[in-house]
Structure formats: C-alpha cells, structure tokens
Amino acid sequence: MTDDRPTGVDGDRLAVVVAKPRAQDVIDTLQEGGVYDADRSVTEHGEDAVAIPVTAPPETASYREVVRQVGEPRLRTLEDHLRERGWSDGEIDAAPGSWAVIGSVVLVEMGDAPRPGEVGDALLTMHGEADTVLARGGISSTHREPDVEVVAGEGDTRTVHREHGIEYGLDLSEVMFSPGNKAERARMGEIVDADDRVLDMFAGIGYFTLPMADAGAKVVAVEHNPTAFEFLLENAMRNGVTDRVQAYRADNRDVLEGGLDAFGDAPTVDRIVMGYYDATEPDGDGYAYLDPAIAALEPGGTMHVHEATPERLAFDRPIERIEDAADAQGRTVEVLDTRRVKGYSEGVAHVVVDARIE
Incomplete structure (x- = not known):
C-alpha cells in the first residue's frame, strides 16, 4: 500500500x-x-x-x-443511461436487470432487450475497467461450452479475472464462468485443511481447485474439456500452486477406475468436490459418478455435491441420491450443510450438499 x-x-x-x-x-x-x-x-x-x-x-x-478525480457524478443505473439515450419506459422494462464484470469483460443476459448494442455501450460507460460486453446465452454439450455474442467494445473475450486473491485466466467464448458461484469458490478455500487430499471432479479452469490448493490442499483436478484443461494448467502456474495440483484431462470414471496414484500409497481422498450439476443422475442400477466417488472417499471424508434441483425437491433429491449410493456400499451419510447457491433456471435451483461419508 x-x-x-x-x-x-x-x-x-x-x-x-x-x-x-x-x-x-x-x-x-x-x-x-x-x-x-x-x-x-x-x-x-x-x-x-x-x-x-x-x-x-x-x-x-x-x-x-x-x-x-474530476468530472461529473456518474449516472448511477443502467436505467439512467438508457433514458439518456431516449429509451421508453416499455423498452427499459425489457432491459437486463443484472450483469457481472469478469476481468475486462461485462457478461450480461440480454433477454428481450431492444438495441443490445446500446445496452452494451451503456454498460461500458458504467464500468471503465471493462472493454468488452458479451451477451450470454446457454451452456451446451458435455464440455459445458458457453453461447456468447459480442455486443459492444473491443470484442476481446480472453481475460484474467481476480477474486479473493485468486487469478483465473479464461476465454469467455470457450469456457464457462459463473459469477453466482463467487461465494462458493471462496468458501472452498476457507474450509479445507492444509495437506487435505482432495479430488476435484469436473475441475474446469480451476474454479474450486485453485482456492483449495492456495490454502495448502493437495488436489487431483480432473477436466475433460481440452480448452478448460489448458486454462487449468495455466492457472495453476499463474497462482503458484503447480506443486499441489495434479491435473488429468480425462473422464472422472477412468481416473477413479485407474486408482488415485497421485497420492502415492493412499488410494483414497479426504474430500471430493462434484461441481457438475448433473453428476448425481442415476445410471442404470447405480450412479455413474457418485458410486466411484464414494468408493474413493476415506471413511469420515467429506463430499461437496452440486446439483441443479427443482425447487420442490431441494434438498431432498440430492441427499436421497447420496444416501442411496452410500448405502449400496455399506456406508452411512451425515449431512453437514445445505446451501442454495443461486437460481439455475425457472423453478430450478443450484444447490450444494456437504456430507460426511462414514
């Protein structure tokens, strides 16, 4: 300072x-x-x-x-900026109600807003630290690839986002980044113990791997998307945690079937993060990801399971699935915590269940 x-x-x-x-x-x-x-x-x-x-x-x-700092006080809201541009009340009602600044990029769900370019220009005026505005669509394919469109600014979708002391390099046109998970990313760095052995399934660019490794945990990070995997490796170097991150570009099931040799003589882990919303889905008579994950968890270890759950089933459905998979292996479940992270879609919530598996 x-x-x-x-x-x-x-x-x-x-x-x-x-x-x-x-x-x-x-x-x-x-x-x-x-x-x-x-x-x-x-x-x-x-x-x-x-x-x-x-x-x-x-x-x-x-x-x-x-x-x-000189200059006039800024127009405080997007509504102020759009009114200055001549937007009517009806048009303003259709304007975006929220957005996020990720590094040098403003990411916004444009919805039915008229003249997206004007919305983008207004957002750039409001956020001098940004140089590009992206309209965000959905996430598609098993690699969780985003659908985005440049609506204003320079159009550079590659950026470095910093939060809670962690740097995330990424290209928002190729990999997803959820602003609503910010508190959860920070929390994972706070709850791990130094030298915890952690398996981060569906690691992405290092959303949870980086804060956990920064806190001293040893993390096996698995990611199948080749672009996200490249950023995972880059971000481990960027944050100085390469000695605590063992990264695999693979399917989690293949890594678990081959054994967690990254931990040497200890084939099990203290903690598992399952950050993919659909990872708890049943598969035939069992669970494609829950079953091998529980088998790899040390008795008394903790799972952090994310799921996109209909509001009426939160938190019963993810808990029932965890208990069912654990019971099939003769193990018991103690639910430690449940959290709603954010809305996922209409009537569906992104929830997290923390559970100790005995």
Whole structure:
C-alpha cells in the first residue's frame, strides 16, 4: 500500500489508481471496506490503469496512488443511461436487470432487450475497467461450452479475472464462468485443511481447485474439456500452486477406475468436490459418478455435491441420491450443510450438499 495520499481534499472526490486487470478485485475489497463510491464512475488512468472512486483512502486494498478525480457524478443505473439515450419506459422494462464484470469483460443476459448494442455501450460507460460486453446465452454439450455474442467494445473475450486473491485466466467464448458461484469458490478455500487430499471432479479452469490448493490442499483436478484443461494448467502456474495440483484431462470414471496414484500409497481422498450439476443422475442400477466417488472417499471424508434441483425437491433429491449410493456400499451419510447457491433456471435451483461419508 502506498502512503502517497493527498490531504485536505473532500473524500467524495478521491480515487485510487490500480492496474486495469486488478480493478474488479479491488472494487470488491473497497465495497467490503465500505469506502467504494458508487456515485462516480471508474475511469481510465493512463494506458494500463483505472481510477476507482472512493469516499476515503482505503486501509485494506493495495493501490498505486490516491488522486483527485474530476468530472461529473456518474449516472448511477443502467436505467439512467438508457433514458439518456431516449429509451421508453416499455423498452427499459425489457432491459437486463443484472450483469457481472469478469476481468475486462461485462457478461450480461440480454433477454428481450431492444438495441443490445446500446445496452452494451451503456454498460461500458458504467464500468471503465471493462472493454468488452458479451451477451450470454446457454451452456451446451458435455464440455459445458458457453453461447456468447459480442455486443459492444473491443470484442476481446480472453481475460484474467481476480477474486479473493485468486487469478483465473479464461476465454469467455470457450469456457464457462459463473459469477453466482463467487461465494462458493471462496468458501472452498476457507474450509479445507492444509495437506487435505482432495479430488476435484469436473475441475474446469480451476474454479474450486485453485482456492483449495492456495490454502495448502493437495488436489487431483480432473477436466475433460481440452480448452478448460489448458486454462487449468495455466492457472495453476499463474497462482503458484503447480506443486499441489495434479491435473488429468480425462473422464472422472477412468481416473477413479485407474486408482488415485497421485497420492502415492493412499488410494483414497479426504474430500471430493462434484461441481457438475448433473453428476448425481442415476445410471442404470447405480450412479455413474457418485458410486466411484464414494468408493474413493476415506471413511469420515467429506463430499461437496452440486446439483441443479427443482425447487420442490431441494434438498431432498440430492441427499436421497447420496444416501442411496452410500448405502449400496455399506456406508452411512451425515449431512453437514445445505446451501442454495443461486437460481439455475425457472423453478430450478443450484444447490450444494456437504456430507460426511462414514
């Protein structure tokens, strides 16, 4: 943190200067510290930095310098910006209600909004740390590939997203990234113990692997999508955790059938993360992923099972499936925690069950 802080200046005209790729992570820290000024815009500051408005010099965020920020107070909402562009009440009602800034990209579900390009331009005005706006569609195929369209800005879909001290390199046109899982990613880094042996099934670009490895856990990370796997390897290096991550580009079932030799003489693990929403689906007389996962779990180990569950079945369905798979192997289940992470689709919730398998 720099000590180069101007004095004698009204706090509501201050801004901290940070490198552009760090902008969203710093904004999150400033919001947590209660000093982010939402009434003013993030603005460019030179070629590689932005000035983030603050109400007072922050005590927790690192930055290059504190500067006086000039200019008019920003229009606070997307509605304000669209009205300035002449949108009617009916058109504004169809505008997006939420979006997320991922690195240098704004990711938004455009829905039935008219003139998506104008929405994109407004979002870029609101978020000076971003240079591209992507309209997000669905996720398709077994590789969970996103359907996105550039609607404004430079069109660069490759970025580095930073949150809770972890850097995620990714290409949002090729791999998925769920902003709604932010708290869950952070939580996984908080609950693991140093030297825990963890199996991260469906690891993606390292959503859960990276915070767990950063906390000291030893992680076997399995991902089948070749593009996501490349980012997984890159991100392990980017975060300095390659010595604690053993990555496999493979089907989880093949890795489990071959034995977890990455842990040497210990063929079982202390903790398993199943982050794929459909991994608990029954397969014939058993469960394609739950069965081998439970077999690989140390007695007393913990599973973190994600599922897209109809609201009326939450949390009964995932718990029943875990108990059924465990019972077939003569094991018992203690449910430790259940959480709704976010809405998945209409009437369907993304839920997580933490369970100890004895």
